[in-house]
Amino acid sequence: MKILTNWLRTYVPNIPADDLQLADDLTLRGIAVEGVHHLGPNNGHLFEMDITTNRVDAMNHYGIAREAATIYNLPLLPLLPETASQPPASTPFPVRIEAPHLCGRFTAQVLRNITISPSTGSIADYFGLLAQKQISNAVDASNFVLLGMGHPTHAFDLDKLEGGIVVRLARQGEKLKLLDGIERILEADDLVVADEVKALGLAGVMGGWDSMITPQTKNILVEAAWFDQASIRRSARRHGLHTDASHRFERGADFNACPTANALVSQLILQSGGSLEGGLVDILIPEIAARTASRPPIQLSVLQVQRHLGTTLSPEGLTQEIVVQYLTALGCELTPLSSSKNDSAAALDAFNRDPQVGGAASALSSVSTIPEDLFSVQLPSWRLDLEREIDLIEEVARVYGYNRFANTLPTPGIVIAHPTSAAEAAVRTRLLALGFSESISSTFASQSDSDLFSTAGKGTIAMENPLSDEASLLRPSLVPGMVTMLAHNLNRDVKDVRLFEQGHIFTGDTNEVYESSQLSLGLTGASSSTTLHSAQDAPFFELKGVIESVISLFTLTGGSAALSFTLQAPDWLQPGRSATVLLNNTPIGGLGELTRAEAQRRKLRQPIYLAQLDLAVLYALPLRQVTAHDLSRFQAVERDFSFTFPDATQWHTIAAAIHALAIPELQRLAPVEIFRDAKGKAVAAGHYSLLLRAVFQSHERTLNEDELSHWQSQIIATLTHLGGSIRA
Structure with missing residues (x-):
């Protein structure tokens, strides 16, 4: 993302640092500036930013300006000056939302007698410095607001609309020609902005060809809306589109930004002439507002901020005033919860015994007063990534600057080893000694891989908001990732590969998810023949020996006879060249060669051998204790x-x-x-x-x-x- 420092400073005029120092200060606060380019006299600098996907609020000039205002404790100028509201029209422009679960808010403003012309002034200047394509004053106004405050908008040619606006799901097979000139066939779960007769645009992704602004346009309808993240992502992926609008909506747009964005676009268009017709039409779905802009407040304790973040380099440390200053500047509304100062010591003692958010509430209810440092925090509508008290604590640490905390070690006794850490370390050490390299694969899997490699009857977990169709499920098996990594090596002419992964798989359904530890093994390449096995069969028996070696680390009920193998194996393994691992006659894994059909489908250059072992069963067993004895001085x-x-x-x-x-x-x-x-x-x-x-x-x-x-x-x-x- 590109940010102009001159544009940025129009929102925070008195930043005391120069552009280079500003870049460093932003980077230290997690708003990474990866490149700084001088644009010549009086033009400032261009920042190349790397903004993480959870910070959609910072993917614009105003969002970065808010960060700068917070760092330097400066006022942030409003996007819109306070003006008298336009009286509503006698007959408001009709807007109907037929998919309220996917469109939580829709604003519309009618503009009359507009003159379509090239952009001038600051829009033309800033777009020139950003190498942003200029189209017309109406279209450029929408793009300017997107770059300025981050909320997507769209302008329709009002005279091309047949009736009012209808936000609905597409009809199966409905056709829509978009602004890129390509006609697309819509699916039944595509959300569209339509009129009473036809679809006008793919909601949150791209507008339609038939209602676009042209030099002949005289009347305009400006739209600013809020659309569901998952719906926009599905439609964008399905139709092979990734636009500036979809990029924002997919990550969570600001529910409350719609009226401001609409007003800004309208104001910019009217600079070339024309007039408003009536006031802003604003349709809002209360249920969506309740889970976005009007989320319940959360409690924050300054004591917990200080406890989590520890010692600072400055003597005063993180005071209550600093915490309130930072969070208020970021858009939070803090309300003190203290009722009186009586019995505060007892309240603090109860609070410290149960410091978690839920625990704090239960502890506070048992005493007559509330600690003086406890606040109710109303979260800003543009920060959907803030959900818990610890998120606010992280924001305080980020703005304060991680470089301003002292280097201290944890108090002895606080760090407790995980119950399975010793077993995990033993398995890892054994496999490394056997010549295997540790690997890590994605936690997500595609539907096709899950269908092939999952255990029958266990169920799979679909992601509510997947990154792509190839990562739409939580992995029900480690094997797909192992196959991918082996194929990656083979495709780069690495023919002898030995890999292992210790990880977790997820089964069940969205109501109840089961997580279990698993071990995945993969090998391919030459194995030495023996008197018992040919070179072709040796990889299978090598893999079998590795499994036996890993299981020998644990004390088995029934001794070594508890481990056995049967020829029955999962469907993804080649019959006759695979087996199931049994522990006391209970299956705990499988091993063998990947089926020839699957290997051919994946275009693998040579056979690969795979195994998956249920580590949760083994972790329930004690590790075998190795004992050493003095060497005997008597003859063997x-x-x-x-x-x-x-x-x-x-x-x-x-x-x-x-x-x-x-x-x-x-x-x-x-x-x-x-x-x-x-x-x-x-x-x-x-x-x-x-x-x-x-x-x-x-x-x-x-x-x-x-x-x-x-x-x-x-x-x-x-x-x-x-x-x-x-x-x-």
Whole structure:
């Protein structure tokens, strides 16, 4: 956004700082000036601003002027001088709102005998410095007010209207040619400004071709309205439009700005001749006003401002006078709530015991007086981002200047670790050690991704005000983000990728949202083949091993046998190359290769392997405590066992059976060699040869041969019972 300092100073004439200092002071208060350009003698500077999306009130010259007036404690000049109101017409211009939930306010002013001509004066001067296209005095007046005070307006050729104004939803398939010359087919939930016969414009986005101002225009209807944010965003995205008007409406326009904006536009147009006809028509929906401009006041305690913000560099600190000064300058109306000074100590004590906003109210109701520092704050209509006491505290800190606070550490004992922080750190450390890199994906997901990757029956959460169609839902799974990140790497010729993400997913509905911790794993690229697995299958078993390693961090009920896998898997995984993770026979995740159809649809250059694990289940378990012992000074003894087993006999079954023998001196058990014979000669088809090595060692004595023979016999009997045969 571009701001002219000369224009800015017309609203705050006596700013004591030069333009460069003003830029620094604004930036330190969160109104970032990213570039300052000198415009020549007497023209001041051009500020290139970076305004965050929640500060739509500052996306104009008057909003920045309000910030400057607050910083320097100067008066802010009104947008309109006080003038006598125009008497209403005998027959007011008819305006009807048929979609009151989407249009909360609509103002209309009739202008007669207008002369359409090029703009002159300050409009022409400022537009030239801003490189703003000039069209005509009527259209430029609307653009000037948008840049000046930030509220969109529109001018209709009154003689082209058939009847009064009707704000309604479009009819399915209705056609409307907009000012860009393109005819668009409207949907049933598009909001339009129409007359009694036809649509005149796409509300809050762009006006229509058939009612635009031309050199032949003589009579004008000036409109300034308030439209619902979500409705404007949907229509703008649907029709591929992003205008200055939609940019403001999507972020929350000022409900109370409509009459002022309309009057300013009318005043500017009338400078070239013409007259008003009747007074301003102002249709207002009380229910919309109640949740925007007339929101209930919130309580603010100066004690809480001081407690949250801490020590300042100046000795006087954040006094009550400073807090009131800043918030009043920003447009808040502060009313003291103190009733008397009796028993104030008891009231303060009760207040400090329960310092939150709701808690403050309950604490104050239990005593006969209210603390002297407590205020009721009526919020300004242009600051929809202010909702709670902490928001006001943040505003005080911002205007005061973060650089004016002392560098202090929190009081010992205040910071408490989250209950799952140790488990999260253990999982993160293990995965980093296994060669995975941590990643973070978007919290939002598209409808198509949610349909594919969400768990059946869990439900998805639609955003009330989504940023785009590709981010319309809270993510019900971490997998879509992981797929996107793997694809991003592959598209940039990074072929070997190992990623993990610890995050939260959201299920349920808009009435009740469930949030749970999940782990997502993704890998693609070359994996080394083994005697058991081909290079093609190795990534799956690598991923399976990573999951086993992560789960081994926790103390499982039932020991290692509690973990198992089944071939059934989610629909987004390739059948036969996927599995479900079971913990005590309860599914806690899935792993495998992304389906070939989905990989082809996403144009992935090579197979990718994914896993999602329910960390909430694991976090409910205690972390496994690792213990260390002194090394034994007695000799270790190794014994090898060569057996053949059916393919159905899995390693964890063998290991669990041997460990169940409870031989204290058995220090290590590991497969040394696994062999299959494709021809079925050395090892029968459907079987594999296993060379198993057991290591025995005592911390108290040297082992004798009788003990070793007894343990060896126990192991052989156990392996035989499992279906194994000693290999000659």
